Amino acid sequence: MPLPLLLSLSMILLAIGLYAILASRRASCSRQIYGISLVICVILLGMALTHLLNAAAPVTLTLPLGLPWLGAHFRLDALSAFFLIVVNLGGAVASLFALGYGQHEPAPGRVLPFYPAFLADMNLVLLADDAFTFLFAWEFMSLSSWALVMAHHREPANARAGYLYLVMACLGTLALLLAFGLLAGANGGYDFATIRTVEMTPGLAALALILALIGTGSKAGLVPLHVWLPLAHPAAPSHVSALMSGVMTKVAVYGFIRIVFDLLGEPVAWWWGGLVLALGGITAVLGVLYALMQHDLKRLLAYHTVENIGIIFIGLGLALAFQSNQMYASAALALTAALFHVLNHSLFKSLLFMGTGAVLTATGERDMERLGGLIHPMPWTALAFLIGAAAISALPPLNGFVSEWLTFQAILLTPELPQWLLKFLAPAAGALLALSAALAAACFVKAFGITFLGRPRSPAAAKAQETDRYSLAALFSLAALCLLAGILPGLVVDGLSPAVGLLNGGAQLPAQQSQPWLTLVPVADVKSSYNGLLVLLFMALSGIFAAVSIHRFASNSVRRSPAWDCGFPNASPAAQYTAGSFAQPIRRVFGSVVFQAREHVTMPPPGDGRAAQFAVQLRDPVWDCGYAPLTAAIIKISTKLNYLQYLTIRQYLSLVFGALVLLLLGIALWR
Amino acid sequence: MHSLEFDIAHFLAGSMVVISLLLLYQDRLYALLKVFALHSLALTLAVGWQAYIQEAHHLYVTAGIALIFKAIVIPAALYRIVRRLGIHRTLEVVGGVGRDMLAGAALVALAILVMLPVTAGTDAVAREDLAFALAVVLLGLLLMVNRHNAVSLVIGFMSLENGLVLAAAGARGMPLAVEISVAFSVLIALIVIGIFLFRIRERFDSVDMQAMDAFRGERRR
Known part of the structure; x- marks a missing residue:
């Protein structure tokens, strides 16, 4: 019986959160909390892995908790098992990292009381099998992560981020609450088994889809609901940022998949897929463009x-479009891609956030313009960060590709697809995806x-120094997983197939284990195939060949010459490329339209001793067109x-x- | 079941509506208190009759509470307060009696229009009771809205509460605990309001709400 064990392990996590309240003053407490979290996450991870790899049947459990007539329903199926793997893998590595990082x-x-509670709540969201338990765990997850965002609440930026996060989280939960209300139908059966059987009219189903998009999209960071995310995620301590960015957004994706693919049943109209696809494409490109303009690493x-998240939603939108046209084989491919990216993003985003955390501890700086040259004092961190950066830039042979x-x-x-709009929309989304991949590569360079x-x-x-061993172990375990998932994608795809089958009426990708040489063949041999191992082998061989030939044929003699001597001998570090100057070409091309980027150069007249000044002004289109008018309207009305x-x-x-009489009149006249 | 039992229940509940209308045009404080005592007496009889025809013995307790507290203790306490404070005994009606009576009649019509279709198919006694109870509640609210004097505000509130008890008695199966707690909360309200009346009188030399408004610190611009 894995489910009672899973639940009791989550309860232990909550309990050590309580313990941390009492013991957080002791120096050894940090190690204890993170150590226990690590062990529990590893056990949970192992159980979820066994469940998924054995393709075990779903197990359910009802506890007499929560609402008296409902009880608390829990269920472990292939989908929740997969997301449990994502959550607990991220949780385990973050705990390992925090064994070292938490000392600072x-x-x-x-931090300590909320960290295990946050982990437990994410696990509970994944296991919940009725609307009340789901929303309860979801809201608890929001609140514990909010508390972690507010850990350093004396900084005014963090306080603002926390406030915005709380507002957006409430909005999202409200939308989810309404969505579940619609899903439960008139009879109000709030357990998921009943919801699956409810027949909905197309209009109501579409409304439920949109509410689910708002509710989960606000947590996942779908444009235009993303505004809180870039403020709140960096405000938390780095291992929590890794969890929030790498893992909690995936729990939101899980919520979307659970509601739309599982509870709503078959998509009714083809435009559902189109809507999700378009949102995903816009999110992908806007997200990376915002990222390029940023100089704060976190x-x-x-x-x-x-x-x-945009890339994941592109996959999900494609799956919806295929499903609405009964093309289940293609939907299986799109779903596999989305779920695979869920796993990948949790791996490399956690890796990158933890690498940033290591940099932050070593230097106390998050602003790239004040960093530089860290590869010399921190070679191992740099290597792990480089692997993560290559993975997120979708370079083969790593997993992002x-x-x-x-x-x-x-x-x-x-x-x-038969619909013309989708025929046009999907390649457009593909172009946006390609653009965002290229821009992401530029951004990580x-x-x-x-x-x-x-x-x-x-x-x-x-003065930076290499980070501690725990942190390095965490970084390199993630880097190794990135590489493994990249060169053995067939195994991951096979592991995902029970979850894909669950969401797709039983249709899944063909088993990849039977393919020779670990090749990945999603559709048919003649169409396309990818072999990560072969790419790795080719890169290794050509690299060795290049190195050998350089060392063999090039001159061995050492030449010394002044560095940066292009007319500026003894230049200061300020003469280097900066993050701002690196991003300038892209800012000129895209930023002048999207962000209305304006560059101001103040050049003092000859004879004036002041330094010349260069300033860039950016505007946030989502804030300017969406949020600013909204807040202005609210303030106007409330005034x-x-x-x-x-x-x-x-x-x-x-x-x-008057109100009472008016309502009664309404009743009297309406009937 | 157009029997004598129904007719008496109808008569008692209807008399409460009539007494509520009586409350609307009282322009002297003592008269207002006496009519309120009458209102509570009618409530006692109505609830008692309900207890008899429903054979619900706990309703006798409710009727007893109504008799002791609402018909005797509360009017007597208010009577004493008014005398002790020496409150100005005449009441100004905001609109004018004629307009008030017209509005009251309209509210009774509204209550019947709303309640009778909604409760179609249920017990006839309960239907009539609910319609009259809603009328009494609305008339109590009207009384609260239309007076400047704090004491008549209290009376409006109490008569509104009488309407609620009437509704509760008409519906079968209302547990006694609910009624007792409602009665208790009304008593608490009386104590609180009594204390406030003393305090207000001490501060402002008047229990006229308009006089109090003039003293409020925060005024909108």
């Missing part, structure tokens, strides 16, 4: 989360190059209604009386 935490009492990574390649394979199948290469731009960066606060007792009573 200035306020452990604000915020850059958070914007990349937005981009990757495989899932984006699979998404493209799914896009290549869209000409078979910037992130890695400015941070780790060149010369230190600040004294703090010059107008403010006089209601200053009425006399009689006027208040009249208000109540």
Whole structure:
């Protein structure tokens, strides 16, 4: 019986959260909490892996908790098992990282109680099998992560981020609440087994889809609901940022998949897929463009989360489009691509956030313009970060390439769709995907190059030291997983197939184990295939060949010459490329339209001793067109209604009386 | 079941509506208190009769509570407060009696229009009771809205509460605990309001709500 064990392990996590409240003042507490979290996450991970790989039948459990007439339903099926793997893998590695990183935490009492609770709540969301338990765990997850975001609440930026996060989380939960209300239908059966059997009219089903998009999209960071994410994720301690970006957004994706693919049943209209696809494409490109404009390393990574959520939603939108046309084989490919990317993004985003955390501890800096040259003091961190950066840039033979390649394979199948709009929309989304992949590569050349290469731009960066062993172990375990998933994609695809089958009416990709040489063949041999091992082999051989031939044929003599001597001998580190200057071409091409980027150069007249100044001004289109008018309207209305606060007792009573009479009149006339 | 039992229940509940209308045009405080005592007496009889025809013995307790507290203790307490405070004994009606009576009649019609279709198919006694109870509630609210005097505000509130008890008695199966707690909360309300009346009188030399409004610190611009 795995389910009671899973639940009791989650309860233990909650319990050690309580223990941490009492014990957080002791120095050894941090190690204890993270150590226990690590062990529990590894056990949970192992159980979920066994369940998924054995393709075991779903198990359910009802506990007499929660609402008295409902009880708390829990269920472990292939989909929740897969997401449990993602969550607990991320949780385990983050705990391992925090064994070292947590020692530097200035306020452990604000982090330790909420960290295990956060992990437990994410597990509970995945196991919930009724609307009440799901929403309860979901809201608990939001609140515990909010507490972690507010860990360093004295910084005004963090307080603002926390406030915005709380508002958006409430909005999302409200939308989910309404969505479940629609799903439960008139009889109000809130357990998922009943919801699956409810027949909905197309209009209501579409409304439920949109509410689910708002509810889960606001947590996942779908444009235009992403505004809180780049503020809140970086505000938390780095291992929590890794969890929020790498794992919690995946729980949101799980919520979307569970509601739309499982509970709603077959998609009714083809435009569902089109809507999700379009949102995914816009999210991917806008996310990476935002990221390119950022010079704060953690915020850059958070914007990349937005981009990757877009890629996942492109896959999900394609799957919806295929399913609505009964093309289940193609839908299986799109779903596999989306789920594969869920796993991949959790791996490399956690890796990158933890690498940033290591940099942050070593230098105290998140601003790239004050970093540089870190590859010399921190070679191992740099190597792990480089692997993560290559993976997120979708370079073979790493894992990011495989899932984006699979998404493209799914896009290549869209000409078979009968709807013309989808025929046009899907290649457009493909183009957006390609653009975002290229821009992501540019962005990570910037992130890695400015941070780790060149010369230190600040004294703090010059004095950096390599991070501790726990952190390195965490970084390299993730890097190894990125590589493994990249060269053995067939195994991952086979592991995913029970989950895909569950969502897709039983249709899944053909088993990849039977393919020779670990080749990945999603559709047919003649159409396309990919072999990560072969690519790795080719890269290794050509690399060795190049190295050998250079050493063999090039001159051995060492030549010394002044560095940066292009007319500036003894130049300062400030003469290097900066993050801003690196991003300038892309800012000129895209930013002037999307962000209305304006560059101001203030050049003092000759004879004036002041330094010349260069300033870039960016505007956020989503904020300007969406949120700013909305908040202005709310403020205007509430100012107008403010006089209601200053009425006399009689006027208040009249208000109540009038409202009552009006409602009664409504009832009397309506009937 | 157009029997004598139904007719008496109808008569008692209807008399409460009539007394509510009586409350609307009282322009002297003592008269208002006396009519309210009458209102509560009618409630006692109505609830008692319901207890008899429904054979629900706990309703006798409700009727007893109504008799002791609403018909005797509360009017007597208010009577004493008014005398002790020396409150100005005449009441100004905001609109004018004629308009008030017209509005009251309209509210009774509205209550019947709303309630009778909604409760179609249920017990006839309960239907009539609910319709009259809603009328009493609405008239109580009207009384609260239309007076400046704090004491008549209290009376409006109490008569509104009488309507609620009437509705509760008409519906079968209302547990006694609910009724007792409602009665208790009304008593608490009386105590709180009594204290406030003393305090207000001390501060402002008046229990006229308009006089109090003038003293409020925060005024909207």
